[in-house]
Each structure stands twice: as C-alpha cells, then as structure tokens.
Amino acid sequence: MKIVGVIPARYGSTRFPGKPLVDLLGRPLIQWTIEGSKKSKLLSDLIVATDDERIKKAAEAVGVKVAMTASDLPTGSDRIHAAIKDLDCDIVVNIQGDEPLVTGELIDRLAQVFIEDPNLDMATLAHPISEEELQSPNAVKVVLNHKDEALYFSRYAIPYSRMKAQEMGSYEGCLKHIGMYAYTKKFLKKFCEAPPSFIEKAESLEQLRALYLGAKIKVVRVKEASLGVDTPEDLAKLEKLLSQGK
Template sequence: MKIVGVIPARFGSTRFPGKPLVPLKGRPLIQWTIEGAKKSQLLNDLIVATDDERIKAAAEAVGAKVVMTASELPTGSDRIHAAIQNISCDVVVNIQGDEPLVTGQLIDRLAQVFIDEPKMDMATLAHPVSQEELDSMNSVKVVLNHNDEALYFSRYAIPYSRHKAAELGNYEGCLKHIGMYAYSKNFLKQFCEAPPALIEKAESLEQLRALYLGAKIKVIRVQEASLGVDTPEDLVKLEKLLSQGM
C-alpha cells in the first residue's frame, strides 16, 4: 500500500493572505508543517500542492516536492485531488498547511487506519469536547457509532438538543472534530467529482458530502487538538506559547 501526504497551501487566504509564508520564530509556516510531516514513518511520499511560486520556492528550499495547482480550486480537497492525478498511490493524507505543530505520529495514526481496514473510505481526528466548544458555532461536533465511525457532523451541540450535556453529566455524546483527513484515492476522486450535497451547504461542512455519498469515516480519538493558525492573532498566540517552551 502506497500512502502519500499532501499539504495544500494557497496564497490567497481570505482571513490571512500569504499565511503559508508568514514567519513563526524565523521560519515560514509552511516549513514547520513540512518538517513535522517528514517525521511520519508511514508516508511513502510528501508533496506540497500550491498555486503560488513563492510558496513553491519556500517548500523546495526545505526539500519538499511541489505540484502546482489552479488558483480557482474551491477547497483543499480539490487541490489535493488535482495534485495527485499523475501520482500512483492508494491513500492520501490531507495535511493542513496551517498546522505548524503537526506531528508524524498524528499523520501515522490516520494512515494506519487504511493498513488495518483497507476498505475504509476516509479517516479523521477528534478529541473530547468541552462546554465552551459545544456552545460555539465555530467548533464542529461529530457523533460516532459503536465502531468509532462518523454518523453526523454539525456546528450545533448535537446530540444535546433536548437534554443538555451538563444536565446529563456526560459529554461523551459527541467529540470535537479536528479537520485533518485521510482518504482512499478512489473515494477522493468520487468525492471531488460529486456536487455539493444539501446537508453540506446547509452546515458549510464538506465532510457531510462524504456521508451523503455513503462513505465510512473512521474517527481517531486524540486527547487534544494541535494549534492551527487561521488568523494573525492565532500566530501571535502560538509564537508566545513556543517562546514559553511549549
């Protein structure tokens, strides 16, 4: 089984233009992600998929392979799908370019799913949810079945619509989703060629298209999320934490 890691990185982020190139303790953000991903034991190859020559240059400067993709691609999944068209592989791990603290161990936990269960369509990550995350529409919640496969994702406090978690004294009805994925190459093709589903558009969550298509999504439980960078404020916070010896 050949497993390829792809880091989608575009320059034109709405909330943080040029994000992959901003320095974090003297190194571009994309360099942190590449260096973390290279510590994976299960990836057979690692590439950066970008639409920008400056990102290409930064990635190649630290030894990463780069595939150029069109700027108009709507999502990271589409960028990954475009990047692997001419690459022979069985499984693709989507490594977010704005996750500078990503570890090889985390990538390998996703990849291992397909070694253990070769017919799985997708895998993703989640961690125990807090009351604050339950209440936040910015936090995506996932409900699982008894095999730790996703039943549904939502920005709402599912399944606590009638009885609140605090009242029940139990927060295990859902987990907080972490947006890092692995896919079989065949399912990624099916996913990207399918139109957005109504439930996907209603919740603004592309993983719901996968469930609509009948995919099995294995959810790997981890203790906590790594710290991503969505905004300049996130970068300042992360820089401070790293300076404190995080």
C-alpha cells in the first residue's frame, strides 16, 4: 500500500496572507510542517501542493517535492486531488500547512487505519471536548458510532439538544474534531468531483459531503490538538509557547 502525504499551501489566505512563509523562530511556517511530516514512517512520499513560486522555493529548499496547482481551486482537498491525480498511490494524507507542530506519529496513526481496514474511504482525528469547545461554533463536534466511525459533524453542541452534558455527567457524547484527513485516492476523486451537498453548505463543513456520499469515516482518538496558526495572534501565541520550551 503506497501512502502519500500532501501539504496544501496557498499564499492568498483571507485571514493571514502569506501565512506559509511567515517566520516562526527563524524558519518559515511551512518548513516546520515539512520537517514534522518527514518523521512519518508510513509515508512513501511527501509533496507540497501550492500555487505560489515563493512557497515552491521554500519547500524545495528543505528537500521536498512540489506540485504547482491552480490558484482558483476552492478547497485544500481540491488542491490535493490536483497534485496526486496522476500519481501512483493508494492513500493520501492531507497535512495542514498551518500545523507547524504536526508529528510523524500523528500522521502514521491516521494512515495506519487503512492498513488495518482497507474498506475505509476516509479517516480523521478528534480529541475529548471541553465545555468551552462544546459551546463554541468555531469548534466542530463529531458524533461516533460504536466502531469509532463518524455519524455526523456539526458546529452545534450535538448530541446535547435536550439533555445538557453537565446534566448527563459526561462529555462523551461527542469529540472535538481536528481537521486533518486521509482518504483513498479513489474516494478523494469521487469527493472532489461531487457538488457541495446541502448539509455541507448549511453547516459550512466540507466533511459532510463525504458523509452525504455514503463514506465510511474512521475517527482516530488523540489526547489533544496541536496548535494551528489561523491568524497573526495565533502565531504570536505559538512563538511565545515555543520560546518558553512548552
């Protein structure tokens, strides 16, 4: 089974233009992600999918392959599909370019589920949820079945619509979703060729298209999320934590 990791990285981020190249303790942000990803034991290849020559140069400087993709692709999944559609591979891991603390171990935990169950379409990550995250529309919740497969994702505090988590004495009804994915090459093609579904547009959650298409999504439980960088404020916070050795 050939497993490929792809880091989608575009220059024109709405909230943080030029984010992949911003400096984090002397290295571009994208370099941190690449170096963490290179420690994976299961990836047979690692590719940066970008639309920008500056990002291409930064990636090649640390010895990683680059696939140039169109600037108008709507999502990271589309950028990944464009990068691997002519590549010989079985599984594709979507490694977020703004996750500088990603580890090879985390990537391998996601990839391993396809080795254990070749019938899966897709896999993702989640961790135990806090009360603050449960109430936040920015924190995506996932409800699982007994096989740790996703039943539904939402920005709402599912499944606590009638009985609150505190009343039930447990937050085990859902997990906090982490937006890192792996897919079979076959399913990624099906996903990218399908139009956005109604539930996807209603919740503004791309992964709901996969459920609408009937995908089986394995959810890998981890202890906590790594710190991503969405805004300049996130970068400053991360830089402070790293400087303090945390």
